[in-house]
Amino acid sequence: MAASKVKQDMPPPGGYGPVDYKRNLPKRGLSGYSMLAIGVGVMCFGYWRLFKWNRERRRLQIEELEARIALLPLLQAEQDRRQLRMLRENLEEEAVVMKGVPGWKVGENVFHTDRWVAPLTEELFNLRPREELLHKRFGFLWYV
Amino acid sequence: MSSISVSSAVLKGAAHHYGSQCDKANKEFMLCRWEEKDPRKCLNEGKKVNECALNFFRQIKGSCAESFTEYWTCLDYSNLAELRQCRQQQQAFDSCVQDKLGWERPNLGELSKVTKVDTSRPLPENAYHSRPRPEPNPVIEGQLQPAKHGSRLFFWSW
Numbered sequence: 001m002a003a004s005k006v007k008q009d010m011p012p013p014g015g016y017g018p019v020d021y022k023r024n025l026p027k028r029g030l031s032g033y034s035m036l037a038i039g040v041g042v043m044c045f046g047y048w049r050l051f052k053w054n055r056e057r058r059r060l061q062i063e064e065l066e067a068r069i070a071l072l073p074l075l076q077a078e079q080d081r082r083q084l085r086m087l088r089e090n091l092e093e094e095a096v097v098m099k100g101v102p103g104w105k106v107g108e109n110v111f112h113t114d115r116w117v118a119p120l121t122e123e124l125f126n127l128r129p130r131e132e133l134l135h136k137r138f139g140f141l142w143y144v
Numbered sequence: 145m146s147s148i149s150v151s152s153a154v155l156k157g158a159a160h161h162y163g164s165q166c167d168k169a170n171k172e173f174m175l176c177r178w179e180e181k182d183p184r185k186c187l188n189e190g191k192k193v194n195e196c197a198l199n200f201f202r203q204i205k206g207s208c209a210e211s212f213t214e215y216w217t218c219l220d221y222s223n224l225a226e227l228r229q230c231r232q233q234q235q236a237f238d239s240c241v242q243d244k245l246g247w248e249r250p251n252l253g254e255l256s257k258v259t260k261v262d263t264s265r266p267l268p269e270n271a272y273h274s275r276p277r278p279e280p281n282p283v284i285e286g287q288l289q290p291a292k293h294g295s296r297l298f299f300w301s302w
Binding site for chain 2: 059060062063064065066067068069070071072073074076077078080081083084113114115116
């Protein structure tokens with residue numbers, strides 16, 4: 001062929017550089033043992049923080065429970081008074097309602113014993129609108 | 145006998161101080177309630193508890209009302225009234241109460257200690273109103289021997 005000046009894709013002058021064809025797997029990075037150690041170390045650190053925070057949470061929980069302990073007598077006393085008042089009102093209502101019925105002792109104990117039997121919610125709220133009974137039984141759930 | 149009409153956040157905020165101040169009346173009422181198992185018998189102690197609580201809140205209201213209001217409004221902000229979210233206001237309220245009234249907040253675990261209560265009320269006998277128990281079996285006289293022809297149960301012959 002004649003030495004024609006056609007633009008062709010030729011290699012750069014001087015040829016290409018050396019091509020590495022040998023296998024090249026350099027040793028780099030940490031060794032297996034040290035990676036294991038780092039992993040275990042991070043886990044241990046995580047556990048340590050977790051246990052510390054759990055202890056702290058237990059302390060906070062104890063504090064909240066103590067607040068409840070401190071308030072219990074007050075709430076119990078108020079509840080007792082409210083219950084006794086409701087029972088008293090029910091007794092008076094009963095005396096009014098069952099006035100002429102023969103053989104009915106007002107406020108008769110339905111049990112064969114003298115001890116205090118805790119009144120049922122239905123018994124306490126018998127003569128009140130049903131809404132109050134529902135509020136007493138399920139009201140706690142509404143606000144949770 | 146007026147009842148304490150405050151909301152729950154107020155009570156929870158003041159609970160620790162209330163537990164250390166009104167300790168005596170509270171413990172007596174609880175002891176009475178647990179021993180007698182009858183709320184009708186413990187109305188007097190309950191009245192004392194109420195009076196103590198009213199007195200307590202009156203004292204707070206007299207001094208330290210603003211810091212207490214801040215504290216319980218902060219508590220009321222969260223759904224559960226978590227005590228740990230309001231440490232700053234608690235600190236302010238504590239220092240105010242300590243300066244003006246000399247009350248110290250009890251440390252962790254002091255309110256849940258088991259205490260002995262000194263009362264003048266006698267221990268009730270038979271709080272459960274139980275019937276008299278039957279007499280125990282009489283003591284067996286004579287020597288006890290094993291059965292003569294072995295056990296009389298169905299299979300066993302020894």
